[in-house]
Amino acid sequence: MSLKFHVIPVTPFAQNCSILWCDQTQRAAVVDAGGDLELIENALATRNLTLEKLLLTHGHIDHAGAAAELAASHAVPIEGPQREDAFWLDQLPQQGTMFGFRQVPALTPDRWLEQGDSVTVGEQTLQVLHCPGHTPGHVVFYSEPAALLIAGDVLFQGSIGRTDFPMGNHAQLLNAIHDKLFTLPNATTVVTGHGPLTTLGDEKRSNPFLADARYR
Numbered sequence: 001m002s003l004k005f006h007v008i009p010v011t012p013f014a015q016n017c018s019i020l021w022c023d024q025t026q027r028a029a030v031v032d033a034g035g036d037l038e039l040i041e042n043a044l045a046t047r048n049l050t051l052e053k054l055l056l057t058h059g060h061i062d063h064a065g066a067a068a069e070l071a072a073s074h075a076v077p078i079e080g081p082q083r084e085d086a087f088w089l090d091q092l093p094q095q096g097t098m099f100g101f102r103q104v105p106a107l108t109p110d111r112w113l114e115q116g117d118s119v120t121v122g123e124q125t126l127q128v129l130h131c132p133g134h135t136p137g138h139v140v141f142y143s144e145p146a147a148l149l150i151a152g153d154v155l156f157q158g159s160i161g162r163t164d165f166p167m168g169n170h171a172q173l174l175n176a177i178h179d180k181l182f183t184l185p186n187a188t189t190v191v192t193g194h195g196p197l198t199t200l201g202d203e204k205r206s207n208p209f210l211a212d213a214r215y216r
């Protein structure tokens, strides 16, 4: 049995929403249901998956904008992010207005996540790593057996997350990537929050934001 994934770019920001599922139970989690619910619902249905829960990396509208609606329609819980992102989730209505989303309610997850927590999808387990800097409560999800990292807006192919938002912190973000992500195996596939997938090895080698030799 193993953990499978499928990436669906959603919202005008082309945010990489991920469906994770356990191929033994066909139970699934949707990570960062930002919008375009019909695309997400179709991807679940065509694979005959049962939605078990939603996971959130952080509280930005393109990642969390449709989470409350999807969770309510399937009567499933929302897990994550870490609670320091509560102010972003409280501001989802204002974020929605600013960026032209439909009416988006504020959201409180059923479970806040912390560094060292784990989350389950069917029979599979992923580790939670708290990686603040882009937002203070940003978490990422890691499966060692699947060699898979769902990185949200922490790390991109050739780039890193913006840190010019309220409570953003560039040094904190670099430290999180260095200490918590670059210590994982090079062959790990990284599902980034936007744009192409990458691997940790590729980013260690060539990401200009982490080019300092200390990070290799």
Ligand SMILES: [Zn+2]
Pocket (backbone or CB within 6 Å): 058, 060, 063, 134, 153
């Ligand atoms: Zn973001």
